[in-house]
Every structure is written in C-alpha cells, then in structure tokens.
Amino acid sequence: MNAMNTLSADLLRARIAQHLTYTMGKDKAHASTYDWRMAVSYTVRDLIVDSWFEATRKTYEEQGKRVYYLSMEFLIGRILEDAVINLGLHEQIEEVLAEDGMSLMDVVENEPDAALGNGGLGRLAACFLESMSTLGCPAFGYGIRYEHGLFRQRFQGGRQVETPEDWLNQPHPWEFERPEACYTVPFKGHVDTRDGKATWHPAETVLARAYDTPVVGWQGKWSNTLRLWGAHPTELFDLERFNSGDHTAAAAPEALARTLSRVLYPEDTTDSGKELRLKQEYFLTSAALQDILRRFLSEYDDLSLLPQKVAIQMNDTHPALAGPELIRLLVDVHGLEWDRAKTIAQGCLNYTNHTLLPEALEKWSTWLMGRVLPRHMQIIERIDAEHHAATDCPPDLRIVHHDQVHMGTLAFVMASHVNGVSALHSDLMKQTVFADLDRAYPGRILNQTNGVTPRRWLKLSNPALSQVITETIGTGWEDDLDRLKELTEHDSPDLRAALRRAKRANKVAFGNWVQANMGLTLDPDAMFDVQIKRVHEYKRQLLNVFETIARWNAIRKNPGADWTPRVKIFGGKAAPGYFTAKEIIRLINDVAKVVNNDPLTRHLLQVVYPANYNVSMAQRLIPAADLSEQISTAGKEASGTGNMKFTMNGALTIGTLDGANVEIREHVGAENFFLFGMTADEVLERYRKPDHARSAIMASQELQDVLQMLAEGRFNPEEPTRYHGLLDHTWNHDPFLVASDFSAFLACQTKVDAAYADTDRWDGMVLRNIAGSGYFSSDRTIRGYMEQVWDAKSLLNR
Ligand code: CR6
DSSP, X not given: OOGGGGSOHXXXXXXXHHIIIIXXXXXXXXXXXXXXXXXXXXXXXHHHHHHHHHHHHHHHHHTOOEEEEEOSOEEEEOOHHHHHHHHTOHHHHHHHHHHTTOOHHHHHHTSOOEEESOSHHHHHHHHXXXXXXXXXXXXXXXXXXXXXXXXEEEEETTEEEEEOOOGGGSOOTTOEEEEEEEEEEEESSEEEEETTEEEEEOSEEEEEEEEEEEEEOGGGSOEEEEEEEEEEESSOOOXXXXXXXXXXXXXXXHHHHHHHXXXXXXXXXXXXXXXXXXXXXXXXXXXXXXXXXXXXHHHOSOGGGHHHHEEEEEESSTTTXXXXXXXXXXXXXXXXXXXXXXXXXXXXXEEEOOOOOGGGSOEEEHHHXXXXXXXXHHHHHHHHHHHHHHHOOOGGGSSEETTEEEHHHHHHHHOSEEEESSHHHHHHHHHTTTHHHHHHSTTOEEEOXXXXXXXXXXXITOHHHHHHHHHHHOSOGGGOGGGGGHHHHTOOXXXXXXXXXXXXXXXXXXHHXXXXXXXXXXOTTSEEEEEXXXXXXXXXXXXXXXXXXHHHHHHHHOTTSOOOOEEXXXXXXXXXXXXXXXXXXXXXXXXXXXXXXXXXXXXXXXXXXXXXXXXXXXXHHGGGOSEEEEOOOTTSOSOOSHHHHHHHTTOEEXXXXXXXXXXXXXXXXXXXXXXXXXXXXXXXXXXXXXXXXXXXXXXXXXXXXXXXXXXXXTTOTTSTTTTHHHHHHHHHTOTTOHHHHHHHHHHHHHHHHHHHHSHXXXXXXXXXXXXXXXXXXHHHHHHHIIIIISOOGGGTTO
C-alpha cells in the first residue's frame, strides 16, 4: 500500500482550501478553475517535496552513482494529473473537489501542456525521467527553460499556420527558482596561450539560472529533479544610458541574454545550422557540466573518481559539446593534465543516436564554431588529431573535415558507450553511418530499445482499460508491465467483451470531443484508424492519404458492397520551413473537406485532422484507436514510441519492418500484426532503380487514379494546380518510396477491414497486443541503461 493512499480526504481538503485562500488569495465563492488548479497543484507539489528531500538525502548518504540526462528537449505535457496518479490520490482529490462542485477533469485540463520538445526524442526524455524516479535511480534531467515551447498549429483554409506558444504566461506552479544555482556561460572572444596554458577571454557572457521541477515516480517513493536553465544577463541594466534617455540601448544586454532561452527550435529531424542554436546547445551543456562538477566537488576531492560517480547521457548530438566542455573545465579551470582530463571525460560520457537521416546529423562550420567557441575549437582539433593518430582513419571519418565539425563523430569518439534506440536501428548504425567508427572502436555501439511510461500512457490516459486489466490480473502491473502477459491466461469471451467495451467507451469520449471541437459526428462503431506524429516525408502520411483517396474511389464505385466503416484520423505538426510536409497537411485537409461532405460515402469514410496535436491530444486519441499507422519507409524511423503506446492501448498496428515495429511484431506475434512493404534491404535495392516511382505508378491503376484526381484538382477546384508540385515530386523523385509500397499497403488495408469485421478475431488480436506490450515499458529501457551503459547496476533492487 502506498503511503499517500492513507492521506485522508480531510487533510487534502484543508490543504487545498489553505492554498486557495493564502496562496491564490481567493475565497471559494470567487475562485475560478485556474485558482482551483493552482491550489490543487501546490497541494500535490507539497506532498512530492517530502519524497524529493528523502531521495536527495539517501543519494548523498549512499555516495553511489548519479545519472545526468542532457537533453535539448523534454516534452512533458501536463504535470498535475501525472503526479496525482503516481501519488495514488486520484479518487480522494476528485471527492474533495466534487464537494465544491468542481471536477478534477476540468481542473486538470486547465493546465497548459509543457511542450519543450518537438516529438519522440523529447517525449522519450520525459518518459525516462519518470522511469528513473520509479526505479529510484538518482538522476537529474538537464534542459532549457524555453519561454515559448513548440508553436501552436492552426489550420487556415487547410494550411498550417503557426502561432507562438506561451505556457509561461501564467505562473508555473511546479518549479522552484534557484537563484543561488547560477553559472556564467561564456561565448566568443579569443584565447591566449602562454607556457602551454590556454586562457579564454570571452567577449560575451550570460548567466544560466536553475529552475527545478520535481519528477515523482510511481507510488511517490522517489523523486528526481528536472533542472531547466533560464538565461539572464550578466551585465546589469545600463542605468546611465537609461537616464540619458536611450531606453532601448539600456535594455540591450537583457534582450541579448533572454533570446537564448526564448524559443525551442521547431525543426525535429533537420540540422538547423543557426548561430543561436549552437549557443543554446552550449548554454545547456556548459551550465549542466559546471553544476555536475560543483556537486561532485562538494562530496569528493579527487577528480579521478568522476567516472565512478557520474554518468552523463548525451541525448542525440545536441549536447555533444559536453566532451570538449568537460575537458576545458578539467584542464583550464581545475588544472588537470590533458590526458587525464580526456580519460576522465570519456569515462563519464555516453551518446544516444536517434536518427540515421543524413540531414539530421549535426555539423557546424569550423568558422562558426571557432568564432562562437574559440577554446572548444582548439580542444576539438586536438581530440580529432588524437582520434586520427589512434585509428589511422580516412579523412571522412575525422571529426573535422571539409571545414565542418561533425558532431556525431565527436560524440562517438568522446563516449564510453554509443547506443541506438531499436534493434534494427542499432544494427543499421553498425552497417551504415557508423560502420567505420564501429570498426575503429569495436564494442562501443549497443542497443537500448526505447520504451514509454505505462503510468502516463496506460494508467492515466486509459482508465477504462486499466480497470479491466486490474480486474483480470490484479494490481502491480503498473511498475511490472511484463505481467500483462498474464492476460492471455485469462482469455475468455468475457474478457474480450470487457476489452471491447473499454475501447468503445474511449471512442465515444473521443467522438464527443471531436463533436464539441470540430462539429463532426463520428460513428463509434467504425474503425478508428490513426496516424499521429510529426509530419515528415519519411513517415509517409502521403501514403496514408493516397490510400484514403483510393478507398473513397472504391466505395463510390460500389457503395453497396460490404465495407468496413472507417474514420481516418490524422494529427501532427510540420516544421515551419518544411514546404513538402506543409503541402501534405493541406492535402489531407482538402481531402477531408470533400470526403466528409459526400452523402454517398459519409457513413463509410470520414477524415478527421484536429489541429495542434500535442501530448494531451495523444492521451485522448491513443486509447480510442483501433488501428495504428506505423508506415515509414523501412530503415528510416529509428524506433518510434507512439507505436508502443498504441500497442499498450489495444490498437493493432499496420506497419513496415522499421524501427521498433520489428520488435513489437515479435512480442505480440506475427499473426497479430499487419505487416506490409519492403524491408530495409529491399528499400536500398529499390533506390538503385532509377525509374522506381514511375514503374510502381504504372503498375497500379488505383494509384494512377489517385494521382489523376490530384492533377485535375478534384479536392481543390478553386485552385486546381495546387498539388502539381507534389505530383511532380511523386512521379519523378518519390524519395521515400510511397509509390513502391502503395499496392502492398492497399492489399494489407483490405486484410485489416476483414479482420475488423470479424469481431471476435479482432478482440483476440487486441488482447494479444496488450499482453505483448510489457517489454515496451520505459522501466525496462532504463534498467538496460543502468546495467549496460551507466554501470549503475548496483542501484537496482536496493
Ligand atoms: N524524431 C526518431 O526519429 C525515435 C525518437 C526517440 C527520433 C524516432 O524514431 O523514436 O527519436 N529522432 O528515440 C530524433 O529526434 C533525432 C524522433 O523523435
């Protein structure tokens, strides 16, 4: 029994009332939902603080290893409900609020999403923090406190329009500002070298100030810290200038500093190549490393112990300056010799790679790096020279070549362990992009397949299914997700019916939300077919919308046939500068408009694209899904994590053999997974055929019909040429092989229709998907990191 469960409703009632009165300054008669939300949040936060202190005390006492997770993104979403679920206070708080006519749901939904991330990479970091707390692994997440998280998406005439997000417009009740935890981060200037000792004279400096948010694990037994850095000016406001009337110039130092933590870069898988982005990456890395060293030196005085006590994870290459920065701090500030410093740094650092797409592997020009970080450029060159001498590598394997600093190579060379995020991805790392480095540093590449936290992604987001699970196998699955396997032992018509009822209830709830927000009425008995993720060509939303058009054509040709009704649901944002992705969004919206207004097919096919997909929308949508679309070109999606959430929530997957789909299929059984399309090897083979797109199009009448309709402007008569660029792209380039996989996709979708029509068969498949999803808990992933990457095995089961 969790200690929190014994907290009486009386105590909660008193504390919430106390915060309402004395923190918010409101009496009940005048309190708004916002006031209640803040009062409940402060009450819950107070309860977390105790376990947070306890965890910190225990960590200092044990003198064991600490883990530091450096990430430019933490896509946290809402915090209150997650904390309430983990503390086991859901029912009590609901009861207390009801007495005053408030609903916990309204209060929870009043909270803005903390959207400090773009997609999978940022959400993974958030799941990892929660799992590290659940497992009692002493850890800090280090990131940037962006004032504006990921942009808000609206549709205007079907087009994506971005508006700024402003989650910090309101006070953020979860964080503690730490004015004392403050570090100077230098930029630019020049380096003097005298008697072999380098001294950096920076031209600009900024202060990094810490803002801490406790992250509570399951049952409130342990809490770790998410420490986000806000940028502040080092120079004070220029009073002299202000008094002389130059008000703008007086505020200039402040404006300069603040831009550093102002916005999250919205590119997800492209290298943005901007000076500000490089400065942000260094700002995070330097502040984090200074903080890590300060904490270490408050406990130990021998820096050689650092690798024993500290594991630093670089989440992608964004914090890859950690290598040179740690060497700089050890050599220039703490006076260590180069060799010793470098060995210590390598002993602490590890690197996770999240993509093989060449455009996403970060590179900075030596000119920019040398200008913004002159001391680091020197250090990088020395690391590179030693890497070259030790491995005798060819020029293109060097960290610096063609006047560019290759951050993937730098991260690789400076890390003890390098890992991919699914079995297939880690294999491909060894076979392709990192093949030579793998030979030069054998054994360095490992695999740690991603996972997701079942607390947020099952317990919280899907109470209906969670209840069925608990009624069937008892409690305790929440932090031991392999136990879901036991569901198969209980397979029965009753259990299948219960699963079906839970799914239907979620579909009805989602349908109500769509009705209220979009004015569309959905049929909860139709198959809910969902593709939600960033919009990117390799994820092939285009393949899905082509299939939608082909389906519409087929139904119109033969409306009386035995069709399985479907609702095609899309969600996702495109990077603001990504032209093709934005065209795909517009096309989906144009198709939706026409298809949803066709009286002949409306009861058989609907297309829904709610704007502004985010974590909260995912929590609403995934539990309501029947079919999960994971249809990327094989070899392109490093892992995926949405795919895991759908499986856990009893949606079946239609997917390619890509990323973690491969492992999902192994765990749920091939017969319970709709596989289609080319394998990664076949994809490579296909690229060698110069007319791959044209020949695939010519082989499919259905695809030709779809493309012909786009050529004629069937979905956009007001501007019939709108998609001619997209068509040209498909006929002549088709870089992600949409045409080549189209027929296989269509055929597989027909199998999905047949399976859905056979209710009992479908329900059995659903059961096996849920039962097989235990492996995809991020608790399993974190255990893997603790054992194989962080050398922190002894922290498990203590
Ligand atoms: N875009 C991968 O593409 C993976 C996540 C988390 C991604 C995705 O397949 O699941 O990372 N990569 O590992 C990057 O962000 C670079 C992603 O989210």
